[in-house]
Amino acid sequence: MLPFIRSDLAQFTAYKPHPSSDTAAAVPVQLDRLDTNESPYDLPPELKEKLAWTYQQVIETNRYPDGGHETLKNAIAQYVNESASISSSLLTAANISVGNGSDELIRSLLIATCLGGEGAILVAHPTFSMYGILAKTLGIPVVTVDRNKDNFEIDLTAAQSALEQTQNPPIRVVFVVHPNSPTANCLTAAELTWLKNLSEQILVVIDEAYFEFSQTTLVGELAQRPNWVVLRTFSKAFRLAALRVGYCVAHPEAIAILEKVRLPYNLPSFSIAGALATLQNRQLLLSSISQTLHERDKLKAALCQNPKLQVTESAANFIFLRLQPNVFDPQDTTLKNLHQQLRSSGTLVREISQGLRITIGTSEENARTFKRIQAALTNLDSQ
Numbered sequence: 582m583l584p585f586i587r588s589d590l591a592q593f594t595a596y597k598p599h600p601s602s603d604t605a606a607a608v609p610v611q612l613d614r615l616d617t618n619e620s621p622y623d624l625p626p627e628l629k630e631k632l633a634w635t636y637q638q639v640i641e642t643n644r645y646p647d648g649g650h651e652t653l654k655n656a657i658a659q660y661v662n663e664s665a666s667i668s669s670s671l672l673t674a675a676n677i678s679v680g681n682g683s684d685e686l687i688r689s690l691l692i693a694t695c696l697g698g699e700g701a702i703l704v705a706h707p708t709f710s711m712y713g714i715l716a717k718t719l720g721i722p723v724v725t726v727d728r729n730k731d732n733f734e735i736d737l738t739a740a741q742s743a744l745e746q747t748q749n750p751p752i753r754v755v756f757v758v759h760p761n762s763p764t765a766n767c768l769t770a771a772e773l774t775w776l777k778n779l780s781e782q783i784l785v786v787i788d789e790a791y792f793e794f795s796q797t798t799l800v801g802e803l804a805q806r807p808n809w810v811v812l813r814t815f816s817k818a819f820r821l822a823a824l825r826v827g828y829c830v831a832h833p834e835a836i837a838i839l840e841k842v843r844l845p846y847n848l849p850s851f852s853i854a855g856a857l858a859t860l861q862n863r864q865l866l867l868s869s870i871s872q873t874l875h876e877r878d879k880l881k882a883a884l885c886q887n888p889k890l891q892v893t894e895s896a897a898n899f900i901f902l903r904l905q906p907n908v909f910d911p912q913d914t915t916l917k918n919l920h921q922q923l924r925s926s927g928t929l930v931r932e933i934s935q936g937l938r939i940t941i942g943t944s945e946e947n948a949r950t951f952k953r954i955q956a957a958l959t960n961l962d963s964q
């Protein structure tokens with residue numbers, strides 16, 4: 582350990598980017614990358630050409646980017662109003678802050694609320710790992726509660742008592758994903774009621790990274806709930822994971838704080854141009870969503886035919902696959918083998934919390950996923 586490094590950092594593990602280079606080396610060349618919930622479709626060539634033209638003719642690489650993001654914020658506000666059927670002009674640029682991926686916004690929210698021993702965060706396991714990872718790198722305590730094993734609803738009794746009992750520092754932020762990753766379920770009525778009853782001293786972060794797939798949003802609540810914020814991203818349905826753009830929708834006072842905390846030029850010019858271009862072409866880009874949802878339902882139905890497997894409802898572009906309890910073994914050997922065999926046959930999925938999170942890809946990829954899972958299970962039977 583380097584002697585000048587904060588002592589608490591020694592025990593943390595970094596977020597493991599996917600696909601990792603060791604994985605790539607161990608499997609065949611043609612990979613089905615179904616482990617990061619990206620869109621399987623690149624931007625259409627005509628849109629990429631337009632962006633290439635922008636890069637060549639408009640962007641001056643010797644100049645700093647637009648650090649105020651005004652044009653992008655206006656375009657986002659319009660999209661958010663439209664997507665929530667909020668009469669336009671209700672949400673404006675003053676309700677939006679943009680980040681280098683929503684990851685940056687998560688970090689800014691943590692800095693603005695909990696840093697310096699002022700607060701802890703509450704998460705319900707399993708969920709998106711970045712909340713915990715980023716909190717710990719900032720020295721912010723993470724309080725974890727469980728979910729119901731069948732429908733993945735948050736254990737609200739445990740959550741409530743964690744809120745009441747956590748002191749020095751108290752819980753300042755509750756992170757929820759709507760729909761959750763890796764379990765793909767939306768917030769239930771009971772969870773919403775609990776969130777609505779939280780004190781205004783507590784920030785509620787609703788991560789809607791998969792909104793375009795779930796088509797259900799809580800931005801309509803923001804007007805009467807100054808302690809709620811909604812996070813969205815361009816990394817999933819908008820096919821822009823490579824450019825790192827996310828945004829936060831919130832009360833103008835909360836936005837002003839996020840603007841204070843962020844780095845001055847957090848978004849490269851090309852990323853701003855990319856986000857604007859995808860918003861302008863959203864009808865085209867989002868027209869693939871219904872296909873993805875159809876493919877998801879087809880894959881889920883096919884996998885459910887196998888008596889060894891269970892797949893719960895999904896409101897997102899991925900499914901969470903588990904083995905039936907009678908196949909389950911305490912060390913997860915069967916699941917690990919299944920994961921491993923998928924990998925060696927060229928399908929990358931995420932093994933997490935006693936299940937596999939599988940992104941919906943192209944129809945060819947999904948057909949291969951199904952075939953390879955069936956083959957791996959047959960294989961494991963005969964071992």
Ligand SMILES: *Cc1c(COP(=O)(O)O)cnc(C)c1O
Pocket residue numbers: 618681682683684685709758762788790813814815816817822825826827
């Ligand atoms: C993919 C994902 C994001 C997106 O993060 P970016 O930094 O915007 O790429 C955020 N939250 C959740 C829950 C996700 O699954």
